[in-house]
Amino acid sequence: MSAALRILGIDPGLNRTGYGVVEVRATQLTYVAAGVVRVPPGELHERLGTILRELCDVIRDTRPTVVTVEKVFVNVNPQSTLLLGQARGAAICAAASTGLAVHEYAALQIKQAVVGFGQADKKQVQLMVQRLLGLERAPASDAADALACAICHAHSSTLLATMRRATGRPGSAAAPRRRGAAAGRRAWTARLQGEK
Numbered sequence: 001m002s003a004a005l006r007i008l009g010i011d012p013g014l015n016r017t018g019y020g021v022v023e024v025r026a027t028q029l030t031y032v033a034a035g036v037v038r039v040p041p042g043e044l045h046e047r048l049g050t051i052l053r054e055l056c057d058v059i060r061d062t063r064p065t066v067v068t069v070e071k072v073f074v075n076v077n078p079q080s081t082l083l084l085g086q087a088r089g090a091a092i093c094a095a096a097s098t099g100l101a102v103h104e105y106a107a108l109q110i111k112q113a114v115v116g117f118g119q120a121d122k123k124q125v126q127l128m129v130q131r132l133l134g135l136e137r138a139p140a141s142d143a144a145d146a147l148a149c150a151i152c153h154a155h156s157s158t159l160l161a162t163m164r165r166a167t168g169r170p171g172s173a174a175a176p177r178r179r180g181a182a183a184g185r186r187a188w189t190a191r192l193q194g195e196k
């Protein structure tokens with residue numbers, strides 16, 4: 001990729017919505033911004049309005065090219081799943097209101113892309129985001145999840161662009177082969193040890 005792609009990742013939540021912005025040029029990832037929208041208690045429509053307004057401000061300030069949002073997983077509690085889906089809807093509306101394309105990734109895909117295995121815990125995601133972006137400290141959990149979502153799309157976009165250059169035509173990336181949890185943990189541990 002010759003032009004930079006600026007990606008806003010969003011980890012939606014009704015109490016805290018994480019956001020993270022990265023820029024990718026070729027295979028180089030650069031941190032731009034990250035934070036958490038803290039939603040005050042109140043009526044549901046007020047809380048969703050806060051998410052919408054705050055994310056519109058983030059989009060205006062950081063000027064992303066594309067937005068990525070984590071998909072909702074079906075929780076044990078259907079009410080929690082429904083509320084999370086509404087927070088996610090507010091995040092998607094913020095992107096749509098500014099004309100940005102939205103890409104969605106499941107938590108398993110994001111963890112696989114960032115840590116190397118889909119069952120990674122939050123601390124592992126935080127540490128890998130810190131290392132991949134060269135940050136002095138690990139970001140807060142919600143911001144790290146949002147940055148991980150953006151990194152997942154960056155990896156996907158870089159792979160597709162590489163395939164297009166190699167073949168001279170648009171291509172579709174084959175789905176990455178799933179590794180078992182043990183193999184993923186070994187890869188993650190080896191990566192961390194190699195950077196010490």
